[in-house]
Amino acid sequence: MEAKQFNHHQTAHCENGVTVSLLKHHGFDKITEPLAFGIGSGLFYIQIPFMKVNNGPAISFRTMPGAIFKRTCKALGIKVEKKKFNSPEKAALYLEEKVANNIPVGCQVGVFHLNYFPKEYRFHFNAHNLIVYGKNENSYLISDPVMETTTSLTEEELSKVRFAKGALAPKGHVYYPIHVGQISHETLKKAIIKGIKRNCRDMLNIPGSFAGVAGIQHTAKKIRKWRSQLGEKQAALYLGQIIRMQEEIGTGGGGFRFLYAAFLEEAAAILDEKELLEVSEHLTKAGDLWRDSAVxxxxxxxxxxKTQQDFERCADLLDQISAVEKAAFTQLSKIKFK
Amino acid sequence: MKKQDLPQDKSALDNFTREVCYVKNEAGNYETDLSTGWEAKKVALDNAWDDINDRIKEAQQNVRAGISSPIAFFMEEKLMDFTVLSGYTGFWKWQIKRHLKPTVFQKLSTKKLEKYATAFELSVSELKNYNGSEAI
Incomplete structure (x- = not known):
């Protein structure tokens, strides 16, 4: 059978990348990483209470894993198939069948056993995403969106990462669009507006103090106490954790803020709404401030x-970022779309 | 971030990949560019690894001193927490905590040891006979 050629696309974030590559493969050329991220309301901030990740604070700059693919496809009227498995054998059979039918599929995997990643990056993080798009001899052909080129994994290696254990265990999760029809300009516009509104809600209106722009202030408040509560060494490690969540591979820099600013820029053109460019500028400013805080x-x-004053300066910067993002999303929420 | 400010520092990504970043070009529009890494986050990652290595050393000493079982060491060595190890072995967290005691560990059946050995990608004898030495 003659396979439709699959093209690898490198993106900042893995889930955006899988979404973009799969939709492009199905003929929707207009999709870009910023659009997938924005329609999926990807921007977020949360410090999850009472939870530790790698012995540090559990902080995320983006929405829940899986949400971007799901929301973007739904908003564009694309039917998707997704499956999880209890048995690795059944998961392997299912994948084998898709590959035999030349259907590229997204797979959720754990990073710890992902041997084409540098060792320094291989933690037990289970919400990484890649595409399996073919097979030769004994290896599956892999398009990992954060890599510059395609790679491959043996059956055994792939099974291992698909059945990684721990928090967010993938359980062989596979997903792919079944059918992507003609997507009209109107549908795209509506999807963008929906994504923006949901993102405004997530950043501004989640009750409690842990999430959205309030969450950033919440972390600032904690930072002021870390030095005396945890001691210098531990407090520094906690700050390191923030930097990694914010800047590590997959964020596009500045805790996804630049990526969202890029989305607003694209949205401004598609919706013909100049005010979105202003908001985009504010998000760029927020991203720059996040970078300053990392430095x-x-x-x-x-x-x-290492004095308390230095920790206070970090916290002040986060308070400032919170204010900038609050103003940006408030302005965004007030735009009347045509 | 402006395109010209995108850092190209050395990092752990060397020889693996470069990462996509979103930057503003001279016209003031966003585009993507590739970065080899950034010093600020490199030190964050290095620092995290220093901490991990400290924890591994400490676990090693505890095994040597007879305070904890080899499981405690391999858990650190494989960067696992109780949730992860529980996932790989099927044991409850409280069971694993018991198995960290050398006296309890000594009495574990081969079947149970096998589960741990598989999770740590070791043979049962490597697990059982680990005495806290530096070389594994």
């Missing part, structure tokens, strides 16, 4: 800065 925090755990 400051890095100074702290390199030992150049």
């Amino acid at each position: 400051l925090m890095a100074g702290i755990f390199k030992g150049r800065l």
Whole structure:
């Protein structure tokens, strides 16, 4: 059977990348990473209470894993198939069948056993996504969106990462669009507006103090106490955790803020709404401030800065970021779309 | 972030990949560019690994001193927490906590040891006979 050629697309974030590559493969060329991220309301901030990740605070700059693919497809009227498995054998059979029918599928995997990643990045993180798009001899052909080129994994290696254990265990999760029809310009516009509104809600209106722009202030408040509560060493490690969640591979820089600013820029053109460009500027500003805070925090755990005053400066910066993002999303929520 | 400000520092990504970042070009529009890494986050990652290595050393000493079983060491060595190890072995967290005691560990059946050995990608004898030495 002649396979429709699959094209690898490198993106900042893995789930955006899988969404973009699969939709493009099905003929929807207009999709870009910023659009997938924005329609899926990907931007977020949360410090999950009472939870630790790798012995540090559980902080995320994006929405829940899986949400971007699901929301983007739904808003564009695309039917998707997804499956989880209890048995690795059944999961392997299902995948085998898709590959035999030349259907590229998204797979959720754990990173710890993903051997084409550098060791330094291989933690027990189970919400990574890649595409399986073919097979030769004994290896599956892999398009991992954060990699510059395609890679491959043996059956055994793939099974291992698909059945990684721990928090967010993938359980062989596979997903793919069944049918992507003609998507009209109107549908795209509506999807963008829906994504923006949901993102405004997530950033501004979630009750409690842990999430959205309030969540950033919540972390700022904690930072002021870390040095005295945890001691210098532990406090520095906690700051390091923030930097990693914010800047590590997959964020596009500045805790996804630049990516969202890029989305607003694209949305401004598609919706013909100039005010979105202003909001985009504010988000760029927020991203730049996040980068500044990372530099400051890095100074702290390199030992150049370590007084309480330095921690206060970090916290002040986060308070400022919270205010900038609050103003940006408030303005965004007030735009009357045509 | 402006395109010209995108850092190209050395990082753990060297020889693996470069990462996509979103930057503003001279016209003031967003585009993507590739970065080899950024010093600020490199030190964050290095620092996290220093901490992990400290924890591994400490676990090693505890095994050597007879305070904890080899499971405690391999857990750190494989970066696992109780949730992860529980997932791989099928044991409850409270069971694993018991198995961290050398006296309890000594009496574990081969079947149970096998589960741990598989999770740590070791043979049963490697697990059982680990005495806290530096080389595994």
